[in-house]
Amino acid sequence: MKKTTLQLKSLTLLFFLTTIFSFAQQIEKCATDKLMEIERQKNPAMFDHNRAELEAFTRNYKLNNVSSKSSMMVTEIPTVIHVIHNGEAEGTYPNMSTVQLTSAIANLNAAFQNTGVYAGSTFYNSPMNVEFVLAKVKEDGTVTTGIERHNVAGKSYASEYDNNGISAGGVGVDSVVLFNDYFWNPQDYMNVWIVKKIDGVDIGTGNSGILGYATLPGTNPGVRDGLVCQARAFGYNPTYSSSNPGATPGYDFGSSLFPSSGNGTADHEVGHYLNLQHTFNGDNNGTVCPPVSGTVGADDDGCADIAPHKRTNSICPGDSATGNDCTGGSNENIHNFMDYSSDPCFTGFSNDQRTRVHAAVDGPRVAFKTSIAANAPSGNYPAAVANTPVKTVAGSFLGGVFEVSINGNTFKSLSEYNDGFYLNRVASQPTITLVENTVTNITVIAGLAGTNDELVDVYIDYNNDGAFATSERVHQSQPASAIAGAAVAISFTTPMVGGFVNNQKLRMRVISDFDNHGSTIANAYSTQIGNIEDYSVIFNPTLSVTDNEIEVGAISIYPNPANSVLNIKNASNKEITTLTIFDALGRSVYTNSGTNKVSVENLGDGVYFLKLDFENNNSVTKRFIKK
Ligand SMILES: [Zn+2]
Structure with missing residues (x-):
């Protein structure tokens, strides 16, 4: 009798092991x-x-x-x-x-x-x-x-x-x-x-x-x-x-x-x-039931609308009323893409999963909202930099550029830990329009509050030669000046005409690096604990204009800069049908049917473009400044 029992146990154990193994x-x-x-x-x-x-x-x-x-x-x-x-x-x-x-x-x-x-x-x-x-x-x-x-x-x-x-x-x-x-x-x-x-x-x-x-x-x-x-x-x-x-x-x-x-x-x-x-997150490799959670972020999948279950409960087909080995209810989890189920059973995602995905694209992956990488190339991109950026300290850190704001536009990113030490964004984020001989403000957030303080330098390759000369450094921060996570306010005056290549995208480089309280950032090509981000800026861009039937000089706008009302003088023989104002990033901020004046009172200060559409598909674009 004893012997038989032992044999049975062995068989059961063998079956159990085989099951786990498979x-x-x-x-x-x-x-x-x-x-x-x-x-x-x-x-x-x-x-x-x-x-x-x-x-x-x-x-x-x-x-x-x-x-x-x-x-x-x-x-x-x-x-x-x-x-x-x-x-x-x-x-x-x-x-x-x-x-x-x-x-x-x-x-x-x-x-x-x-x-x-x-x-x-x-x-x-x-x-x-x-x-x-x-x-x-x-x-x-x-x-x-x-x-x-x-x-x-x-x-x-x-x-x-x-x-x-x-x-x-x-x-x-x-x-x-x-x-x-x-x-x-x-x-x-x-x-x-x-x-x-x-x-x-x-x-x-x-x-x-x-x-x-x-x-x-x-x-x-x-x-x-x-x-x-x-x-x-x-x-x-x-x-x-x-x-x-x-x-x-x-x-x-x-x-x-x-x-x-x-x-x-x-x-x-x-x-x-x-x-x-x-969906089975927290099941300890299939050995325990994950905790039931009503809140996002507990030690399960963070989704209250997905019943806890073990990964061993993911066989497709196989759902039934009592298929869930943790709740005894239906194991509808097999229809969720995040289960270990099969293509024929997958149907979609839950509401709480939707919330998590939306939080991701409004949070750590928010740069997709401004990315233009799915647009075709346009214009002349900045010259390549001869010196590839290098990182001089091994490891990955929470330092780096997190946010760059200029002329009312904001570009976000994450730490070096997430992004690596170099982000080339000259073609994948919108080009920033600059105006010659003008005080220009940039705000940079570098470092993560409570971690390493980060210095911030900014360069613009004005002559587009693929190198950053000292004279092209528009901001250099001083040792011991940095506070991690705090906004760094930068102000510089752009060169006069002749001091930059006109109507050509130029590389603006934002560098953040560890403030070791002894020296400034060594150069524009390497970092220790921080990162480098490149953007495109442009002076006097020529927008696509089809003015074949509108004689040059027939359209003028005044005053410029404008404070409250922008007037349009139309000396052509064509009627204006639509009027659209674009900001420096090319986003439409105002549109109206044909008129000879427009209120700009509600626009923030900065550079804008007024596009006038005429009958017969002609259009003219004029640049103006709101002050
Ligand atoms: Zn997975």
Whole structure:
């Protein structure tokens, strides 16, 4: 009798172990949590500080119902897809076809906006005000399709990449090494890396493996900020069928073993990128039920409208009335993109997830709201700088430029810890219009309150020669003058005509660096604990004007500068039909039907452009100053 019991126990234990083992093999498909923990271990205090701050912001955002206020606005997310390959022909794994890559973008929009195949879903159907758009301009101002194919042949890691792909803790090329070569500034672009293998596994050969991972905001992403997808798990090829099996199908998030027309891996990883946790977050690797939480930010997924469950409860199909192993209720979690479920079951995101995503694009990823990286290149971009910026102290810090305000425009970013030490924004943020021989004010916020004090220097490459001369330094801060997180008010006078290149975008460089109370910032090309951000400024831009039928000089405006009323003298023989005022960033701030005067009383001081539309599609644009 005893013996039999023991045997039974052994069998039970064996079955139990087999079950756990097979789950462990099957469910480790997203490496986000694992990599976050690795980053956390490097500096737990800084990691926890950043995450706690973001959770507090998110909680407050939900309490104040900010999401509903900003719900009218759609945030465009300019996306660059870096396809990393070893020279395979386009369309051959892992150098996936354009049709497959763009199918992922279309699906991301359907998933996040709850449209297309996801419209009208029963369980999770909260539409988000985000739109994924392929970038049209590179960091340097040259054109891109938003799909960048990179052949690593010739790189020191080429054969390691060919054999094992990228490492997510296992074998393969270190992602920091790889992405250093293929990385666009993470404030203005969402970087997506399409890789051959992760930890040496090609899921297409029937092996289970990691399909992707992403960086949540505030998790020391640096040059890794973005998402990684296994080449077969990003989008699908709509031309795939049993009669055309050569076309690559998509690979299901739940099981890499069968073709899918879904895009679950990318939908899931972008969710992480926009600050969503797994629906089973806090289950201690499937061993306990996560805490029930009514507030955003508790030790679960931060979403009160998703019932706590274990990751072992994520089998698709398999929902039933008592399917949830924590609550005994329905396990509708399998329909949520942030579960470890499968493409056929995924339908969408919850309302609380929507709030978290909106908080992310109004918080740590707010630069997308002003990014113009999805616009085609326009005008002449600043000359490239011969000296590539370098960082002279190892490690990543909470220092750096956080905010630059000039002529009524504000550009936001995060610390070096998040963004890396150099952001090139000359083409991805709007160009700032400057006026010659004019006192110009810039406000810079550098450093994070309570951390290192940061000095701030500003240069403008007036002669556009790709170097920053001392004479081009418009502001230099003095040692011991800085207070971390406090606004630095900068005032300088722009040169007279002749002291700059006219009608040409020029590089403005904002540098913040550790105030060691002994010396000024060493130069314009390196930082220790801080970062460098580049912007475009322009004097006297020529806007696109189609005045073929309006004789030169026929239109004048006065007085200029104007204080209350701007008068328009129209000596042409055409009627003005519409009048529009644009600010220096090209945003329309006022429009009216044809008139010969306009009130400017309500405009803030600064540079504006008055665009007059005439009959027969003619138009004239005039610059004026409100004082
Ligand atoms: Zn995940």
